[in-house]
Amino acid sequence: MHRRGPGGLCTVILTLLLAAVFIPAGCGEKTEEKKIDLKDPSMAPVEDIQDAAKLTFDDVLYAEYVSEMAFSPDGSLLAWCKDFCAPGMETRANNIFLTDLAENKTMQLTSFEGAIIARLRWSPDGTRLAFLSEAVPPDAADGTAAAIQVWAADPAGGGAAPLTSVAGGVEEYDWKDAQAILYTAAVAERKDDVEPGDGTIHVSEYCEAPVRLFRLDLASGETAQVTSNDDRIIVLTVSPDGKYAFYERTRSKMYVPGQTYYGDIPFNNYLLDLEGGDEEPVFPGMRSTGGAVWSPDSGTLYAVDLYYEDPNPYAFRAEALALDISTGEESSIDLDWPRGMEMMSPFSLPNTPIRPTPDGFIAVLADGCNPKIARYIKSGEEWEQIMLEGEHQGNIFYIEVSPDAESVCYDYSNASLPPQIYAARLQGGEITGPEAITDLNPGFAGKIFARSETITWEGARGDPIEGVLFYPEGYEPGHRYPLVLVIHGGPFECDKDRWQSYQWLDPYHFLSQRGAFVLAPNYHGSLGYGENSIDFSSSIENGEFYGLVTEDIENGMERLIGMGMVDEDRLGTMGWSCGSIISNALIVRDQRFKVASCGAGGGEWVSEWGGSMFGDVLVPNLLGGDPIENPGLFKDPAQAPFYDAARVQTPVIMFQPGEDVHVTPDMTWITYRGIQKYGNAPVELYIFPGEDHVPMLIPHQRRKMVEEQKWFDEYLFE
Structure with missing residues (x-):
C-alpha cells in the first residue's frame, strides 16, 4: 500500500495507515460473554534454513512486483506493469509488459x-495502450523538466511516445x-508577484488552481477545454461508448475527506453528457468515493461508496x-456481505474492488486476512x-476480468509465498485452470x-482477534522462542495473509530467520472485521483506542506464552506509523520488552x-477533544505515553521521515527527547531527510534495515 507515484496516482487508501492516537487505558472490559471459535497455532515443526537459502536485504530491495494489469478489448492480451528496482537505482520504477494469453x-x-507508470488503458480498438508517466521523452531538450503526461505504446512492439505535452502535467485521463482522449489538468493563473525560485509554501486546505477537463483529438492534435469549473475534477472515468464521463468535484487539494484537516470540504459526484454538455449531480449520498467503473454496454455506472458515519471517515x-x-435511477446493491468490499489492495494496485462483466460484476469482499472473490449477476431487480x-x-x-467475462488474471500470494500473476478461465461460479504467466x-x-x-x-470485549503468525526457522515444539510484534499502521488498516511488498518496513522474514x-x-x-466492518473499526473512538488495542495485543502475546511457544523474557515490538505509536505505549506499560x-x-x-x-479530523474523534477544548486530555500520561518516559526500560531505535505531513516529525522528536532524558534505556533516532511518511529512497530503506537489525541483534538475539 505505500509507494510514490506521479501526481494523484497514489491510491487514496494510503491515508488509512498514516495516523493514530492513544486513548486511556482501562476501556477494554468485556461487555458480555461471547462464544467464539479460536484458530490455534498448528505448532508444526519447521526446518532449519541454510544461509544460502535465506532472504537478503538485496532480495527485498530489488524484488519485482506487478503494480497494474489491463485486458485488451478482445481479451487475448494482458498488459501488465512491472514494479522493479536494480543496483544503482535510487527509487523503484516501472515498465510495461504484454502477455499473449493463448501462447503464454x-x-x-x-x-x-x-x-513511474500507472493507469493502463487500452484504446477501444485495441491498437494502442495508453498510460500515465513522468518519463522524459527521448527527443526532449536537455534540462526538460519531468511532468506527468499521457503516453501510448504500440502493442506490436513499435515503441511508446507521449500523446500530451501539457505544461504542469496531466492528472487523470481516459x-x-x-x-480522442479526455484528460484533466490544472489551469494555473499567472502570478506576477512571485519571483523565480520562490519556494514559499502557502498552507491551505483548498486547491490553488482549478483542474478542468480537456479533449485531445489524436488525429489533428487539437485540444479543446470541455469544462469551466472553478474547482478540481478527480476520479475520471468515461463510458465505453464515449457518451458520458463520471467524475468528482471538490475544492480540496486532496482526494478523500480523510486527507483533509477538518474533513468538512465536500466531494460531489457528477455525470457529464459529452454530446449535449449537460452536467448532472449523481450519488448525492456518496461523500467519499473508492472509484467507479462502467458496464461493458455503457448502460450502468457502478460506484464504490466508502460509507462512514460521522465524524470518522x-x-x-x-x-x-x-x-x-x-432511466437515471440510482440504487444500492445488496452485496449480501455486511463487511463490504476490500479496499486494501496490494502494492497500491488499482483499489476499486469492482470489475464489471456483461451480466453484472466481480467484487473483492472484505474478510480479514483472507478477502473473498464473489460474482454478482443481475436478475430482474435482484442481485x-x-x-x-x-x-x-x-x-x-x-x-482483472476480460471484457467477455470468460477469463480472469489475478495476483496470488500468501504471507510465505511471493506473488505471481495467474491466468484462468471463469466458468459460471468457478475459476478453473489457473496458470502462472x-x-x-x-x-x-x-x-x-x-x-x-x-x-x-x-x-478485548471478548471479540475474536485475527493475526498472522510467522514461525522461527528450526522451530521445535516444546521449545520457547523470542516473539517480535510487527504492528500495522492506520489504525484503520489490516494485515493480510499475503506477501508483504515492503519487507524492508515490516521485516517478518528477517526476524523469523533470526x-x-x-x-x-x-x-x-482494523478494517474487514466485526458484524459490518464499521462496528469493529469505529470501536476505538471516544476514548476506547488505547484500552482495546493494547488488550488485544497483550492477549495474543499471553496466549502464545501460555501455549509454551514464546519465551516471555525475550519480547520485542516494532511498527511504523500507528504501529510505532502502539509500540511506544507497550514499552511504557510492559517492561518485559527487551x-x-x-x-x-x-x-x-x-x-x-x-x-x-488530517489532525483535526482524526485526533479529536479518537481522543474526544482537541488541545484547546481539553488540554488536560493531551497531558494525561494514560493517553500520551511521552509523559511516562521515565518508565521506559526498553532499548528503542527510532526512525522519522523529515518531511512527513501525516505523522509530524515533531511527534517523534518530542518522544525521543523524553526517553533520552528520562528513560532508563538506550535510544537512537535516525532522520530520513526529504522523505514523506514512508521513505522511498533505496539508500534510506537499506539504512533502516541495517540499523534495525544491528539493534535487534544486540538487544534480543545476542
Missing part, C-alpha cells in the same frame, strides 16, 4: 529507466474513442452503488451472489521463506493535532 508468451513494451464500509443511465470456487480463493488480492523474482529460486499461518485469540516468532495482530480498529523499533510515530498528541494534514 510475454514481450516488453517499454524500456524506461527510472520512470479514452473517449479510438481517436476512516472507519468505513465499501458499498456498491449503481446508476441506470437510461444474485455467487461465491467463486477455485484453489486460490482467499488469497487473491487483485483481479509471470516469472517474477527468479533470484528467489532456492530461497526458503518463514512458515506462516493465520490464528485467532480472544481480545529465530523469532513474529505476530502481526489485527487489533480493534527491544523496540518505532518508525514515524511517537507518544505526544498536540504536535499531531496541529502538524498533521
Whole structure:
C-alpha cells in the first residue's frame, strides 16, 4: 500500500495507515460473554534454513512486483506493469509488459529507466495502450523538466511516445474513442508577484488552481477545454461508448475527506453528457468515493461508496452503488456481505474492488486476512451472489476480468509465498485452470521463506482477534522462542495473509530467520472485521483506542506464552506509523520488552493535532477533544505515553521521515527527547531527510534495515 507515484496516482487508501492516537487505558472490559471459535497455532515443526537459502536485504530491495494489469478489448492480451528496482537505482520504477494469453508468451513494451507508470488503458480498438508517466521523452531538450503526461505504446512492439505535452502535467485521463482522449489538468493563473525560485509554501486546505477537463483529438492534435469549473475534477472515468464521463468535484487539494484537516470540504459526484454538455449531480449520498467503473454496454455506472458515519471517515464500509443511465435511477446493491468490499489492495494496485462483466460484476469482499472473490449477476431487480470456487480463493488480492467475462488474471500470494500473476478461465461460479504467466523474482529460486499461518485469540470485549503468525526457522515444539510484534499502521488498516511488498518496513522474514516468532495482530480498529466492518473499526473512538488495542495485543502475546511457544523474557515490538505509536505505549506499560523499533510515530498528541494534514479530523474523534477544548486530555500520561518516559526500560531505535505531513516529525522528536532524558534505556533516532511518511529512497530503506537489525541483534538475539 505505500509507494510514490506521479501526481494523484497514489491510491487514496494510503491515508488509512498514516495516523493514530492513544486513548486511556482501562476501556477494554468485556461487555458480555461471547462464544467464539479460536484458530490455534498448528505448532508444526519447521526446518532449519541454510544461509544460502535465506532472504537478503538485496532480495527485498530489488524484488519485482506487478503494480497494474489491463485486458485488451478482445481479451487475448494482458498488459501488465512491472514494479522493479536494480543496483544503482535510487527509487523503484516501472515498465510495461504484454502477455499473449493463448501462447503464454510475454514481450516488453517499454524500456524506461527510472520512470513511474500507472493507469493502463487500452484504446477501444485495441491498437494502442495508453498510460500515465513522468518519463522524459527521448527527443526532449536537455534540462526538460519531468511532468506527468499521457503516453501510448504500440502493442506490436513499435515503441511508446507521449500523446500530451501539457505544461504542469496531466492528472487523470481516459479514452473517449479510438481517436480522442479526455484528460484533466490544472489551469494555473499567472502570478506576477512571485519571483523565480520562490519556494514559499502557502498552507491551505483548498486547491490553488482549478483542474478542468480537456479533449485531445489524436488525429489533428487539437485540444479543446470541455469544462469551466472553478474547482478540481478527480476520479475520471468515461463510458465505453464515449457518451458520458463520471467524475468528482471538490475544492480540496486532496482526494478523500480523510486527507483533509477538518474533513468538512465536500466531494460531489457528477455525470457529464459529452454530446449535449449537460452536467448532472449523481450519488448525492456518496461523500467519499473508492472509484467507479462502467458496464461493458455503457448502460450502468457502478460506484464504490466508502460509507462512514460521522465524524470518522476512516472507519468505513465499501458499498456498491449503481446508476441506470437510461432511466437515471440510482440504487444500492445488496452485496449480501455486511463487511463490504476490500479496499486494501496490494502494492497500491488499482483499489476499486469492482470489475464489471456483461451480466453484472466481480467484487473483492472484505474478510480479514483472507478477502473473498464473489460474482454478482443481475436478475430482474435482484442481485444474485455467487461465491467463486477455485484453489486460490482467499488469497487473491487483485483481479482483472476480460471484457467477455470468460477469463480472469489475478495476483496470488500468501504471507510465505511471493506473488505471481495467474491466468484462468471463469466458468459460471468457478475459476478453473489457473496458470502462472509471470516469472517474477527468479533470484528467489532456492530461497526458503518463514512458515506462516493465520490464528485467532480472544481480545478485548471478548471479540475474536485475527493475526498472522510467522514461525522461527528450526522451530521445535516444546521449545520457547523470542516473539517480535510487527504492528500495522492506520489504525484503520489490516494485515493480510499475503506477501508483504515492503519487507524492508515490516521485516517478518528477517526476524523469523533470526529465530523469532513474529505476530502481526489485527487489533480493534482494523478494517474487514466485526458484524459490518464499521462496528469493529469505529470501536476505538471516544476514548476506547488505547484500552482495546493494547488488550488485544497483550492477549495474543499471553496466549502464545501460555501455549509454551514464546519465551516471555525475550519480547520485542516494532511498527511504523500507528504501529510505532502502539509500540511506544507497550514499552511504557510492559517492561518485559527487551527491544523496540518505532518508525514515524511517537507518544505526544498536540504536535499531531496541529502538524498533521488530517489532525483535526482524526485526533479529536479518537481522543474526544482537541488541545484547546481539553488540554488536560493531551497531558494525561494514560493517553500520551511521552509523559511516562521515565518508565521506559526498553532499548528503542527510532526512525522519522523529515518531511512527513501525516505523522509530524515533531511527534517523534518530542518522544525521543523524553526517553533520552528520562528513560532508563538506550535510544537512537535516525532522520530520513526529504522523505514523506514512508521513505522511498533505496539508500534510506537499506539504512533502516541495517540499523534495525544491528539493534535487534544486540538487544534480543545476542
